[in-house]
Amino acid sequence: MIKIDNLHKNFGKNQVLKGVDLGITEGGIFAILGPNGSGKTTLIKSILGMVIPDKGDIFIDDTPIKKSWKYRHQIDYLPQIANFPANLTVKELIRMIKDLRNKPGDDAALVTSFQLSPFLDKKLSNLSGGTKQKVNLVLTLMFDSPLIILDEPTTGLDPIALLELKKIIQKEKVKGKTVLITSHIMSFVEEVADEIVFLLEGKVYFKGNIDTLKEKTKETDFEHAIANLLKENNA
Numbered sequence: 588m589i590k591i592d593n594l595h596k597n598f599g600k601n602q603v604l605k606g607v608d609l610g611i612t613e614g615g616i617f618a619i620l621g622p623n624g625s626g627k628t629t630l631i632k633s634i635l636g637m638v639i640p641d642k643g644d645i646f647i648d649d650t651p652i653k654k655s656w657k658y659r660h661q662i663d664y665l666p667q668i669a670n671f672p673a674n675l676t677v678k679e680l681i682r683m684i685k686d687l688r689n690k691p692g693d694d695a696a697l698v699t700s701f702q703l704s705p706f707l708d709k710k711l712s713n714l715s716g717g718t719k720q721k722v723n724l725v726l727t728l729m730f731d732s733p734l735i736i737l738d739e740p741t742t743g744l745d746p747i748a749l750l751e752l753k754k755i756i757q758k759e760k761v762k763g764k765t766v767l768i769t770s771h772i773m774s775f776v777e778e779v780a781d782e783i784v785f786l787l788e789g790k791v792y793f794k795g796n797i798d799t800l801k802e803k804t805k806e807t808d809f810e811h812a813i814a815n816l817l818k819e820n821n822a
């Protein structure tokens with residue numbers, strides 16, 4: 588579904604991606620991990636065409652994304668930081684995003700799952716951080732696209748919302764969707780991810796499932812296995 592060849596991206600002197608090669612097959616949940624600043628968001632934004640790489644190619648369903656934009660209709664994206672127009676109500680924002688995408692969106696079940704009904708007529712500026720994140724998730728997950736990209740979806744969520752999010756992501760996977768997630772919450776990653784893609788030093792340092800990672804690092808616990816990857820590299 589996604590193929591990335593030798594991707595490079597610099598921001599000035601800061602070489603963030605230094606030859607990323609990655610293949611993501613269709614169907615399943617893939618966690619993109621790595622220390623702060625390792626380039627996870629840069630990689631995601633490159634896939635979305637929001638960051639233009641200096642070198643390398645990205646293919647989605649065998650088509651290069653360069654100079655193309657139509658492929659983005661097939662992607663539902665949750666940005667790490669969402670900037671909502673403060674004066675709109677939640678209901679108005681949901682309607683606006685549906686109009687903008689010109690696609691039917693099924694928000695009702697998500698509003699129920701995240702217990703957002705009492706907030707529908709409230710202005711976005713009056714919502715708490717966690718409630719804003721739930722709205723952000725509704726805006727992303729209400730469309731039925733084959734590829735879902737979630738940048739730090741767990742930020743600010745309470746335990747009930749976190750449980751709902753896990754259920755929703757698993758349901759999407761069962762439907763055959765491909766889900767890319769970044770998260771610093773290792774327990775969440777361990778529960779949902781089929782595969783780990785670990786970025787370090789601008790490259791994919793490890794790709795595989797959690798059992799393989801544990802074997803490779805000789806750790807029985809996932810969090811320690813990840814820490815071990817970093818130690819191994821002296822990062």
Ligand SMILES: Nc1ncnc2c1ncn2[C@@H]1O[C@H](COP(=O)(O)OP(=O)(O)OP(=O)(O)O)[C@@H](O)[C@H]1O
Pocket residue numbers: 598601603621622623624625626627628629630
């Ligand atoms: N638009 C930009 N202009 C300049 N530097 C940028 C820009 N976007 C990202 N960077 C830099 O690129 C590096 C990678 O950032 P990125 O946000 O991709 O990392 P990340 O792995 O997602 O980090 P985190 O775990 O903290 O979210 C950082 O050093 C960051 O400062």
